[in-house]
Amino acid sequence: MNDEKVKGRLQSPEERIHNFNEVEFGFNDEEALREANRCLQCVNPRCMKGCPVSIEIPEFIKHIKEGDIKGAYEVISRSSSLPAVCGRVCPQEKQCEAMCIKGLKGEAISIGSLERYVADTAIQNNLNSITPAPKNGKRVAIVGSGPAGLTCAGDLAKAGYEVTIYEVLQKAGGVLIYGIPEFRLPKSIVGKEVESLKNLGVEIKCDVPIGNSLTVDELSKEYDAVFLGTGAGLPKFMGIEGEDGNQVFSANEILTRINLMGAYKEDGKTPIKKVEKAYVIGGGNVAMDAVRSLKRLGIDAHIMYRRGEEELPARRMEVEHAKDEGIVFDLLQNPKRILTDENNNVIGLEVVNMVLGEPGEDGRRSVTEDENSLHTVDCGMVVMALGTSPNHEALKHSDVKLDDRGLIVVEGTKTSLDNVYAGGDAVTGAATVILAMEAGKKAAKEIMEKLS
Numbered sequence: 001m002n003d004e005k006v007k008g009r010l011q012s013p014e015e016r017i018h019n020f021n022e023v024e025f026g027f028n029d030e031e032a033l034r035e036a037n038r039c040l041q042c043v044n045p046r047c048m049k050g051c052p053v054s055i056e057i058p059e060f061i062k063h064i065k066e067g068d069i070k071g072a073y074e075v076i077s078r079s080s081s082l083p084a085v086c087g088r089v090c091p092q093e094k095q096c097e098a099m100c101i102k103g104l105k106g107e108a109i110s111i112g113s114l115e116r117y118v119a120d121t122a123i124q125n126n127l128n129s130i131t132p133a134p135k136n137g138k139r140v141a142i143v144g145s146g147p148a149g150l151t152c153a154g155d156l157a158k159a160g161y162e163v164t165i166y167e168v169l170q171k172a173g174g175v176l177i178y179g180i181p182e183f184r185l186p187k188s189i190v191g192k193e194v195e196s197l198k199n200l201g202v203e204i205k206c207d208v209p210i211g212n213s214l215t216v217d218e219l220s221k222e223y224d225a226v227f228l229g230t231g232a233g234l235p236k237f238m239g240i241e242g243e244d245g246n247q248v249f250s251a252n253e254i255l256t257r258i259n260l261m262g263a264y265k266e267d268g269k270t271p272i273k274k275v276e277k278a279y280v281i282g283g284g285n286v287a288m289d290a291v292r293s294l295k296r297l298g299i300d301a302h303i304m305y306r307r308g309e310e311e312l313p314a315r316r317m318e319v320e321h322a323k324d325e326g327i328v329f330d331l332l333q334n335p336k337r338i339l340t341d342e343n344n345n346v347i348g349l350e351v352v353n354m355v356l357g358e359p360g361e362d363g364r365r366s367v368t369e370d371e372n373s374l375h376t377v378d379c380g381m382v383v384m385a386l387g388t389s390p391n392h393e394a395l396k397h398s399d400v401k402l403d404d405r406g407l408i409v410v411e412g413t414k415t416s417l418d419n420v421y422a423g424g425d426a427v428t429g430a431a432t433v434i435l436a437m438e439a440g441k442k443a444a445k446e447i448m449e450k451l452s
Contacts, residue, residue, distance in 0.1 A: 005107035006035040013324040017295050020182040020264055023321060024088075027117040036064040039109050042101060047111060050099035052438035053086075053151075055079040057096060057111055064114060073122040076115060077129030081154030081197060082147060082437065084123060084189045085176060087116025090434045091315055123192045132200050133160035138451050141166065141223040143210045143394050146174025147433045148424030149229030150197060151440030152447075157200035159448055164203045164223075166214070168394075171260065172204045174231055176433070178260040179252070181289050183296070184318075187259070211396035216420060225419045225447045228400070228408060229440060232425035234391040237384050238281070242338025247275065247346040251282070251290040251385035258293050272297060275380030279304045279349060281335060282385030283311070288318040290383050291327050299381070301327055306334040306354045306367050332356070332367075336374065338382055348378045390426045405429070413443035421447055 009025040010016075016023055027035065039061045047057045056075050063072035076083045092098075092112035100108035122129070138161050142149045145167040153163045171177050173190045198204065210216065219226045235250030237243050254272065257263040261270045276299070280291040283305035294301040303322070305312060308331050312319055323329070337350040353373035357366035390406055401409040401416035407429060408415055408422040415422050423439030425431055 003038060003106065005038070005110060006031050006113075008110070008113055013326070016183065017325050020258075020293075020296055022186055023183050026120055027113055032064055032114060032117040033067075035110050035114060036061050038102065039065075040101065046099040046101055047096040047109070050095040050097070051079075052095065052434050053079050053441055055096075055115070060118065061109070061111075061114060064118065069118055069121045069125075070127050072118045073127055073129055076118060079441075080437070081151050082176075082193050082433075083115055084119035084193055085147070085185065086434060086437070087112050087114075087119055088185050088189070089180060091432060093316065095434070120189075123189070128199075129196070130158055130200075132158050135162060135201075136160040138162065138225075139164070139223045140225045140227065140447060141219045142227045142229060143216065143219070144174060144229035144231055144424075144426075145172035145194075145204060145206075146229055146231045146424065146436060147176060148231070148436040148440040148443075149174065149227065150194070151437040152227045152229060152423070152444045153202045153440075154197050154200065155441055155444035156447065157197065157202045159444075161448075161451075162201070162203075164205060166208045166210050166219075167204060167206045168209045169260070170206050172206060174229075175233075178256040179286070179289070181255065181259060181293050183292070184289065210394040211398075212393075216395060216398035216400060216417075220417060220420050223419075224451055225421065226417075227413075227440075227443050227447065228394070228415070228420065228422035228426060229424050229436070230390065230392070230394045230422075230426045231436075232388045232390045232430045234389045235384065236386045236388060238335065238386065240335060240337055242340055242346070243384075245338050245340040245344050245346045245382075247273065247381040248338060249381070249383050251280065251286045251383055252388065254290050254293065254383055255286070264293070264297060273381075274298055276300060277379045278302065278381035278383060279330070279335075279377070279379050280383040280385050281305075282387075283307065284313045284385065284387070285315060285318060286387075287385035288314045288322050290385050292322055292325060294381075294383070295325055295327060302330050302379075303327060304330045304333050304335065304349075304351070306332065307365065308332055308356060311356075311365060330377075334367075334369070335382070339376065346380055346382055348376050349382065350374065350376050388425075388430045390429075392426075413439065413446050419450075 060072040060075040097108040142165045262268045339348040353370040354367045413421045421443045424436035
């Protein structure tokens with residue numbers, strides 16, 4: 001029997017660098033069935049141990065084998081409120097697929113692609129997943145509509161709680177809307193996932209800046225419980241000379257202007273100036289999203305990262321897609337100064353080469369500067385993709401305790417306030433979508449235990 005992993009179909013690199021359409025097409029029926037039939041249906045499934053939200057993976061794949069997509073969707077929806085999102089952006093290669101026993105002597109099952117197939121098919125056919133329990137009279141407020149908030153809301157709504165989400169931006173979805181490009185996660189998909197939560201009875205109020213129009217303390221008096229899923233949207237910079245120059249951006253701003261405000265469209269109201277060459281500083285998924293977005297705007301886009309290719313923290317798939325699209329990787333280099341002209345416009349970078357050392361306690365190799373390697377490169381834009389930290393505007397006028405890193409202090413998911421809970425990036429610092437979802441599920445469980 002041919003046991004080769006089914007390879008997903010992609011837009012060609014030559015096509016996709018000129019559009020923001022989704023790069024991967026996803027499985028069709030025949031491809032999904034062929035990949036599902038590779039699953040061994042293990043009695044003790046290792047894959048589930050790698051799933052942060054505990055999806056019953058063999059069971060949903062079994063339903064695919066039987067041609068029962070509605071059943072597969074119901075299985076996934078018991079554990080995940082965002083399956084179409086997770087199927088696209090979760091690092092399955094480090095989680096469920098990394099644990100798949102097939103991967104010991106061959107290629108793991110494409111669990112993420114199968115999850116996406118089920119969710120997309122359900123969306124296309126308007127399949128319902130779960131009927132919520134009768135309302136129990138308990139009310140919960142959620143601050144932030146990112147993956148942590150949406151997941152917490154979904155689990156609570158399924159259990160019969162009245163849930164209201166407060167979102168500061170004009171659209172619900174948090175980082176799923178403003179942070180991840182259309183070519184990786186179409187906004188229509190996020191919208192469908194949000195709509196499914198509304199169908200469970202979740203109320204979403206956008207354009208509500210908690211901390212100003214309402215405070216967390218006021219919400220805690222009005223509702224039986226409050227969940228803070230405010231994320232980590234405050235960008236970090238290097239603190240080097242020239243960062244105040246024109247055409248120096250954070251990756252957050254670039255991605256928000258493109259994703260939320262349509263800067264890539266001809267009629268976009270916040271256009272991004274097209275320069276000949278741009279450098280994105282960093283090597284994570286956000287850096288890949290930013291540099292690939294700039295490429296689609298017709299810019300000669302480079303990644304500058306101070307370590308080597310093996311140390312790139314971005315998903316391997318995203319790195320390979322970036323390479324295929326012609327992104328230039330300037331590795332083992334680090335900017336020392338941003339060069340500007342008399343009008344404060346960026347004209348280049350002063351750069352130093354880096355030398356890799358031995359691995360530290362965290363397993364990452366140390367880096368030191370080669371002091372004799374200082375040189376300059378020309379460019380018209382610099383984008384910092386160095387991570388983010390929480391912006392606690394929502395916590396103004398509240399007594400929620402923070403630690404010395406500015407993260408919300410929790411015990412489990414409970415904060416220093418009696419009926420206020422928190423999870424996701426606001427607690428851990430910037431992490432992945434699926435880990436934020438895991439935190440949202442954990443908080444929902446703790447809230448239900450407390451209120452029941």
